[in-house]
Amino acid sequence: xxxxxxxxxxxxxxxxxxxxxxxxxxxxxxxxxxxxxxxxxxxxxxxxxxxxxxxxxxxxxxxxxxxxxxxxxxxxxxxxxxxxxxxxxxxxxxxxxxxxxxxxxxxxxxxxxxxxxxxxxxxxxxxxxxxxxxxxxxxxxxxxxxxxxxxxxxxxxxxxxxxxxxxxxxxxxxxxxxxxxxxxxxxxxxxxxxxxxxxxxxxxxxxxxxxxxxxxxxxxxxxxxxxxxxxxxxxxxxxxxxxxxxxxxxxxxxxxxxxxxxxxxxxxxxxxxxxxxxxxxxxxxxxxxxxxxxxxxxxxxxxxxxxxxxxxxxxxxxxxxxxxxxxxxxxxxxxxxxx
Numbered sequence: 001x002x003x004x005x006x007x008x009x010x011x012x013x014x015x016x017x018x019x020x021x022x023x024x025x026x027x028x029x030x031x032x033x034x035x036x037x038x039x040x041x042x043x044x045x046x047x048x049x050x051x052x053x054x055x056x057x058x059x060x061x062x063x064x065x066x067x068x069x070x071x072x073x074x075x076x077x078x079x080x081x082x083x084x085x086x087x088x089x090x091x092x093x094x095x096x097x098x099x100x101x102x103x104x105x106x107x108x109x110x111x112x113x114x115x116x117x118x119x120x121x122x123x124x125x126x127x128x129x130x131x132x133x134x135x136x137x138x139x140x141x142x143x144x145x146x147x148x149x150x151x152x153x154x155x156x157x158x159x160x161x162x163x164x165x166x167x168x169x170x171x172x173x174x175x176x177x178x179x180x181x182x183x184x185x186x187x188x189x190x191x192x193x194x195x196x197x198x199x200x201x202x203x204x205x206x207x208x209x210x211x212x213x214x215x216x217x218x219x220x221x222x223x224x225x226x227x228x229x230x231x232x233x234x235x236x237x238x239x240x241x242x243x244x245x246x247x248x249x250x251x252x253x254x255x256x257x258x259x260x261x262x263x264x265x266x267x268x269x270x271x272x273x274x275x276x277x278x279x280x281x282x283x284x285x286x287x288x289x290x291x292x293x294x295x296x297x298x299x300x301x302x303x304x305x306x307x308x309x310x311x312x313x314x315x316x317x318x319x320x321x322x323x324x325x326x327x328x329x330x331x332x333x334x335x336x337x338x339x
Contacts, residue, residue: 004028005304019321027316029324035066046337048073053081053142060095070157080155081145085138089161101129104162117187133166195245206258207275220270225252
């Protein structure tokens, strides 16, 4: 979807059978193929011969058994970028086994930080693993491979494993651990333990997110809360004082409803934001001004990102399954890739 949103021509091969258009298929063309049927396999091979890149997300070895592994495809198209998306990766003891987002994050060391000290680690949104550590890293690898192939004529195989990308994303959190910190106790790092980097409940059961990292922004936070000059709050980066400081902020934010804090900090650099569900985020003045969320066919969808030259790209429709069969086959025949 990301590549299609950015203007790539993307053809998705769907399994034969019924299926409603999916949000993640927007902007793509669809053809339904049974890859175990000789005629459909020939069509898939023709598509490979015509493409700059192929993305597959099956277990290791499945594409090889279908006759569509990297060696098979690059024999047809030496410049092909063959992008493989898995949870465990193409190699390693767990490579052939099943798993899901939460399993990958757990074993990669990422889920360890998903919760407060003493609490059970909570499942983060799936975009942390499936999308962040997986699809985004695959897209970057694919684009780098395409750049190389255009320059050299040589394709490559991209092994995008969620465990690898998710672990790579931890670099920022690890870089912000206090100097001399030993071990990886939850709640001991700047982004997961400090009183100025967490969410707090408000009087009406809503929540605000606070992340006043820099001292000048922290000073504005304290000023807004009426704590400026309070000796107990001055030591921003002393982990020993964080528990008491967290309690102070929790008490303060729980004293007023969310609307109060939005009015107080809405135009401030104190780095305080309301925690909004997607439908309320769509109506938020800033998000609405940017058109970050859009209603398409009665369904809320995120707009394409990133933007180029400040332009807003429209959201393309998702295809019905097999909608473009006739035109895709005709194109392949015109190119001499199918009889």
